[in-house]
Amino acid sequence: MSFINVSHISKTFKVAKKKTGLKETLKSFIKREYQYIDAIKDISFSIEEGSIVGYIGQNGAGKSTTIKILSGILVPDKGTVTINGLVPWKDRKKYVSSIGVVFGARSQLWWDIPAEDTFYLLKDVYKIDDDKFEKTKNHLIKLLNIEDIIHVPVRQLSLGQRMRCEIAASLIHEPKILFLDEPTIGLDALSKKIVRDFIKKINKEQKVTVILTTHDMSDIEALAKRIIMIGQGKIVYDGTLKNLKKNHDHYKYLNITTNSKITKLRKKGIVSQEKTSEGYTFKIDSSVVNVSEFLNYLTPKIDIIDLEIDNETLDNIIIDLYKNLN
Numbered sequence: 001m002s003f004i005n006v007s008h009i010s011k012t013f014k015v016a017k018k019k020t021g022l023k024e025t026l027k028s029f030i031k032r033e034y035q036y037i038d039a040i041k042d043i044s045f046s047i048e049e050g051s052i053v054g055y056i057g058q059n060g061a062g063k064s065t066t067i068k069i070l071s072g073i074l075v076p077d078k079g080t081v082t083i084n085g086l087v088p089w090k091d092r093k094k095y096v097s098s099i100g101v102v103f104g105a106r107s108q109l110w111w112d113i114p115a116e117d118t119f120y121l122l123k124d125v126y127k128i129d130d131d132k133f134e135k136t137k138n139h140l141i142k143l144l145n146i147e148d149i150i151h152v153p154v155r156q157l158s159l160g161q162r163m164r165c166e167i168a169a170s171l172i173h174e175p176k177i178l179f180l181d182e183p184t185i186g187l188d189a190l191s192k193k194i195v196r197d198f199i200k201k202i203n204k205e206q207k208v209t210v211i212l213t214t215h216d217m218s219d220i221e222a223l224a225k226r227i228i229m230i231g232q233g234k235i236v237y238d239g240t241l242k243n244l245k246k247n248h249d250h251y252k253y254l255n256i257t258t259n260s261k262i263t264k265l266r267k268k269g270i271v272s273q274e275k276t277s278e279g280y281t282f283k284i285d286s287s288v289v290n291v292s293e294f295l296n297y298l299t300p301k302i303d304i305i306d307l308e309i310d311n312e313t314l315d316n317i318i319i320d321l322y323k324n325l326n
Helices: 022-030 064-071 092-096 113-125 132-141 159-170 189-206 217-223 241-246 293-296 314-322
Strands: 005-016 034-047 052-056 078-083 099-104 177-181 209-213 226-231 234-242 252-256 270-275 281-285 308-313
Touching: 005 064, 034 078, 034 226, 034 234, 052 132, 052 189, 052 217, 052 270, 064 078, 064 177, 092 099, 092 177, 099 159, 113 132, 113 159, 132 159, 159 189, 177 189, 189 209, 189 217, 209 217, 217 293, 226 241, 226 314, 234 241, 234 314, 241 314, 252 293, 281 293
Parallel strands: 052 209, 052 226, 099 177, 177 209
Antiparallel strands: 005 034, 005 078, 226 234, 252 281, 252 308, 270 281
């Protein structure tokens, strides 16, 4: 059996309908109307211990609902979940001591006191042995490069500094599973690198299982070999990032710098043509027309000053997958 097993879970929310206008508002006090929203529908997957998995999807796709069920906050209407032999919402007290959670938009640090004081509060919450706590705390402080900021009130920290302290706080009790929700949102390049390197290090050295939810595809590419993509409450893709890219690597983007003007080109293999400030960008399907053939076709029509060729980005692949849902 895998470390994390999710079997046919579903969750529906009963939501009050809200209509605009004073008359409709007054009517809702007397007789409120409701609608039912299927947040997730019959979702199943398993995750091996020590994996880093990207769990991605658009806003409203069902990511947060799934993560709340996995962390024991919500109970599914149908289906079962076992994580390391425990059911999150039934074995909650024992289970929460084995997980760490970081939400980029929410803080578990006390705002008016230094981060280190929150670490000591968490020590008492999790009943951590003194020697073990000091060893873990010092290790995390060093790895996350927060030696100079743990004595500063959290309110005075930059976003990047605070997020590094948040991650340290979530791991102070040495959990086996780490849920990360937008861990690098709003961070500068250096802070992102520190956070990503740290996540890779604890995953490799301590076998911490990481479930990463984010809209930043560069986080996914840097950390996750496997992604689970959810859309409209259902799993759209579950597999390796490598295979997902492989299935779309025949698309190429040619950024042409030119002063020439051309009308819309009609040729098999041209997916799109866009005018830019420097010239044109063409998206081609290289399984239909390869780059060399396309350039031979294009060269007589325009004077090419410069040329850049890019592969399909992960962002565009994800967008195309969602378009196919509609």
